[in-house]
Amino acid sequence: MTYLNDLVDDLHNQFGEIVQNRRYLHQHPELSFEEKETPQFIATHLREYDIEVQENIGGRGVVGIIHGEHPGKTIALRADFDALPIHDQKDVPYKSTVSGIMHACGHDGHTASLLAVSKVLQKHKEYLHGTVKVIFQHAEEKPPGGAKFMIEDGVLNDVDYVFGAHLATEFPIGKLATRAGASMASVDAFKVTILGKGGHGARPHETKDSIVAITQLVQQLQQIVSRRINPTEAAVVTVGSIHAGNAFNVIADTAELEGTVRALNKDVRVQIEEEIRAILEGLKIANHVDYDLEYLHGYPVLINPEKETRLVENLIKKQFGQDSFIHKQAVLGAEDFAYYLQKRPGAYFHVGAHNDDPATQFPHHHPNFDFDEKALLNIGVTFLSIINHYLIDIEK
Numbered sequence: 001m002t003y004l005n006d007l008v009d010d011l012h013n014q015f016g017e018i019v020q021n022r023r024y025l026h027q028h029p030e031l032s033f034e035e036k037e038t039p040q041f042i043a044t045h046l047r048e049y050d051i052e053v054q055e056n057i058g059g060r061g062v063v064g065i066i067h068g069e070h071p072g073k074t075i076a077l078r079a080d081f082d083a084l085p086i087h088d089q090k091d092v093p094y095k096s097t098v099s100g101i102m103h104a105c106g107h108d109g110h111t112a113s114l115l116a117v118s119k120v121l122q123k124h125k126e127y128l129h130g131t132v133k134v135i136f137q138h139a140e141e142k143p144p145g146g147a148k149f150m151i152e153d154g155v156l157n158d159v160d161y162v163f164g165a166h167l168a169t170e171f172p173i174g175k176l177a178t179r180a181g182a183s184m185a186s187v188d189a190f191k192v193t194i195l196g197k198g199g200h201g202a203r204p205h206e207t208k209d210s211i212v213a214i215t216q217l218v219q220q221l222q223q224i225v226s227r228r229i230n231p232t233e234a235a236v237v238t239v240g241s242i243h244a245g246n247a248f249n250v251i252a253d254t255a256e257l258e259g260t261v262r263a264l265n266k267d268v269r270v271q272i273e274e275e276i277r278a279i280l281e282g283l284k285i286a287n288h289v290d291y292d293l294e295y296l297h298g299y300p301v302l303i304n305p306e307k308e309t310r311l312v313e314n315l316i317k318k319q320f321g322q323d324s325f326i327h328k329q330a331v332l333g334a335e336d337f338a339y340y341l342q343k344r345p346g347a348y349f350h351v352g353a354h355n356d357d358p359a360t361q362f363p364h365h366h367p368n369f370d371f372d373e374k375a376l377l378n379i380g381v382t383f384l385s386i387i388n389h390y391l392i393d394i395e396k
Contacts, residue, residue, distance in 0.1 A: 003124075003388065003392050003393065004385065004388040004392065004393070006124065006127075007120050007124060007127075007384045007387075007388070008384060010120045010123065011116055011117065011377060011381065012377060014116045014120070015374075015376075015377060017116065018112050018116045018373070018376050018377070018380075019112075019373050019376075021045070021111070021112040021116075022111075022112035022113075022373060022376065023094035023108075024094075025041070025103065025108035025112065026094045026095075026096065026103050026108045027095070027097045028041075028096075028097065029083030029084075029096050029098055029101045029102050030082065030083055030098075030101070031082060031083060031084075031085060031101060031142075032083075032138065032139035032141045032146070033059070033060070033082075033138065033146075035081065035082055035138045035139070038082075038111075038138075039056075039062045039081075039136070039138065042062045042111065042115065042136045043055050043062050045115050045119075046062070046115070046118060049118060049119045049122045049123075050122060051064040051065065051066055051118055051134075052064065052065040052066075053065075057153050057155055058138075058146060058147075058148075058150030058151070058152060059138060059139070059146065059149050060138035060146070061135070061136060061137050061138050061146055061149075061150045061153075061155070062136040063133060063134065063135055063136070063155060064118050064133070064134040065131060065132075065133055065134075066118065066121045066122050066128070066131065066132040066133075067125065067128075067131055068125050068127070068128025068130050068132070068391060069125055069128065070128065071129065071130065072128070072129035072131070072390075072391055073130045073131075073161070073390055073391065074130060074131040074133055074158050074159050075131070075132055075133070075159070075160065075161050075162075075386065075387060075390050075391060076132075076133040076134075076135055076156065076159045076161070076162040076163070076340075076344075076346075077114060077132065077133070077134050077135065077162075077163055077164070077383050077386075077387075078134075078135040078136075078162060078164040078337065078340065079107070079110035079111045079113065079114035079134075079135070079136055079137070079164075079165075080107045080111070080136075080137045080138075080140035080141075080146070081107050081108070081110070081111045081136055081137070081138060082107060082138055082140055082141050082142070083096075083101050083102055083103045083104070083107065083108075083141075084101070084102060084103070084365060085100060085101060086100070086101070086102050086104045086365065086367050087099065087100050087101075087102065087367055088367060089367040090359070090367075090368050090369075090370055092370070102367070102369075103369075104364065104365050104366060104367065104369040105141070105167075105364045105365060105369070106166065106353065106364070106369075106371060107140065107141075109353075109371065109373070109375070109376050109379075110165065110166070110167065112376055113376040113379040113383075114136065114379075114380075116376075117134070117380045117384060118132075118134045120380075120384065121384075121387060127391075127392045128387070128391045128392065129391050129392065129394055130390065130391040131158075133155075133159060135150065135155055135162075137150055137336075140335070140336055140337075143187065143296060143298035143336075144296075144298065145298070145299060145336035145339070146336070147338075147340060148336065148339050151339055151340065151343060156343050156344055159344055160345075160390075161308065161344060161345055161346045161390065162340045162343075162345075162346035163346045163348070163349075163383065163386050164337045164340070164348045165348070165349050165350070165383070166348070166349075166350050166351070167350075167375055167376075167379070168350040168351060168352055168353055169353045169354045169360060169361060169364065170354075171326060171350065171351075171352030171353070171354070172352045172354055173352050173354065173372045173374055173378075174320065174324055174352060175324055175325075175326050176316045176320065176324055176325060176326070176349060176350065176351050176352060176378065176382065177325070177327070177328035177349065177350045177351075178304060178309055178312055178313060178316075178348065178349035178350065179304060179327055179328040179329070179330065180304050180305070180306045180309040180310065181303060181304060181330075182264045182301050182302070182330055183302050183304050183328065183348065184301070184302035184330070184331055184332075184333055184334055184335045184338065185234070185262040185263055185264050185301060185332040185333065185334050186261075186262065186264075186266065186269045186298070186299060186300050186334065186338075187260060187261070187262055187299050188261040188272075188273065188295065188297050188298050189258070189259070189260050189261075189295075189296040189298060190258070190259055190260075190261065190276065190294065190295045190296070191256065191257070191258045191293070192214075192217065192257050192280065192292070192294075193254055193255070193256045193292040194210040194214045194217070194255045194256070194283075194289050194291050195253075195254055195289060195290040195292065196210030196213060196252070196254065196255070196287075196289045197253065198210075198250060198251050198252055198254075199250075199251050200249070200251070201248070201251055202249070207251045208287065208288050209251050209252075210244060210251075210252050210253060210255035210289060211251070211252050212287065213283055213287040213289050214242065214244060214255040214256075214257055217257065217279065217280070217283055218239050218242070220279045220283070221237050221239060221259070221276065224237050224272055224275045224276070224279075225272075228271070228275050230268075233263070233264070233265050233268050234263070234264045234265075234330065234332060235261075235262060235264070235265075235269075235272060236260075236261070236262045236332055237259065237260075237272060238259050239258070239259040240258055240259055240260065241258040241259075242256070242257045243255070243256050243257075261273070262332040262333075263301070263332075264301055264330055264332070265301070266301060273295060276293075276295075277293070280293060298334065299334045299336045299338050299339070300339070300342065301338060302334070302335050302337060302338035302341060302348060303338070303341060304348060305341070305345045305347065307345070308346050308347045309347045311386075312347045312349050312382070312386065315382065315385040315389060316349070316382060318385070319381055319382070319385050320378070320381075326352075328350060335348065351382070352375060353372055353375035354371065354372060355372040357372075
């Protein structure tokens with residue numbers, strides 16, 4: 001534990017810099033696949049720490065490589081850095097300076113924490129029996145996501161294990177959570193355009209009413225999970241947007257809706273898509289309309305391997321205490337960290353981030369989202385514990 005204590009003490013001494021970096025990133029958010037300044041910010045800091053840097057990985061990703069002074073495995077740690085198209089409504093000095101864009105999910109904190117971990121590990125590289133690859137990933141929020149492209153660009157080619165973390169304002173500060181197996185859902189998106197025949201509102205018999213058809217579609221989509229999917233399986237079909245018509249007395253020529261499909265089982269994921277396509281064929285016949293379907297296959301189910309997840313659980317309990325750990329329930333939110341775990345063993349864990357202040361208790365993707373910044377130390381300490389297990393305290 002001696003070496004790990006040194007690393008943890010060093011990390012705590014950097015708390016001021018962690019907060020400073022997080023707040024700078026919070027003030028300067030960038031949307032998925034549009035990140036320009038953020039990757040430069042990350043690369044500049046890594047170079048200041050004398051860390052080898054690789055830029056433009058998979059598009060806008062940044063990788064730092066920390067070479068230990070002894071041979072061994074390669075462990076990857078990942079943080080994301082994109083923001084969301086949400087207007088920041090917080091009244092704080094570090095409020096977003098970009099109208100309509102904010103870090104409403106904690107990615108600014110993930111990046112600030114991993115930067116500090118990188119600095120600590122580089123400073124103490126003589127402890128390392130192996131290599132640490134720090135992956136700073138763009139575009140987690142928007143499918144097809146940045147992870148897929150970074151992996152295709154070879155970011156995991158020499159990696160033995162990969163680990164990631166996410167802040168969680170649903171849990172209090174000091175609590176950390178993970179689960180083995182299916183932990184987060186797959187995510188797909190669909191857009192349906194009903195192609196009817198418009199006309200006068202007083203002469204419906206001369207038309208093919210796209211609005212009537214699309215309202216029927218909404219109702220039938222909601223019956224997929226309730227009547228076609230095994231009740232023991234978790235899944236959801238949500239329609240988030242409908243657009244049709246522009247006058248009270250005109251039957252619309254076309255109508256359009258968009259929605260998302262989530263599932264924790266890949267077979268259920270396939271079944272839901274098949275059901276949507278079947279419903280549309282029936283709707284076409286029943287309403288004398290045609291349709292256009294755009295179906296985007298997004299992130300797969302995030303499946304945490306049993307062995308590595310139990311390791312993270314034990315490290316959390318050892319470092320923070322037995323009561324600090326929560327067995328997380330599976331959720332239907334999605335994460336493109338799933339792609340990394342399809343290629344390499346590892347684990348994804350969540351770190352409690354709210355305190356007694358109501359300002360830290362808003363849900364993710366809320367315009368008032370914020371968190372207790374001490375949670376960034378808990379991310380860092382867990383990452384350092386993982387590195388200690390694989391690359392430092394290896395005589396066990």
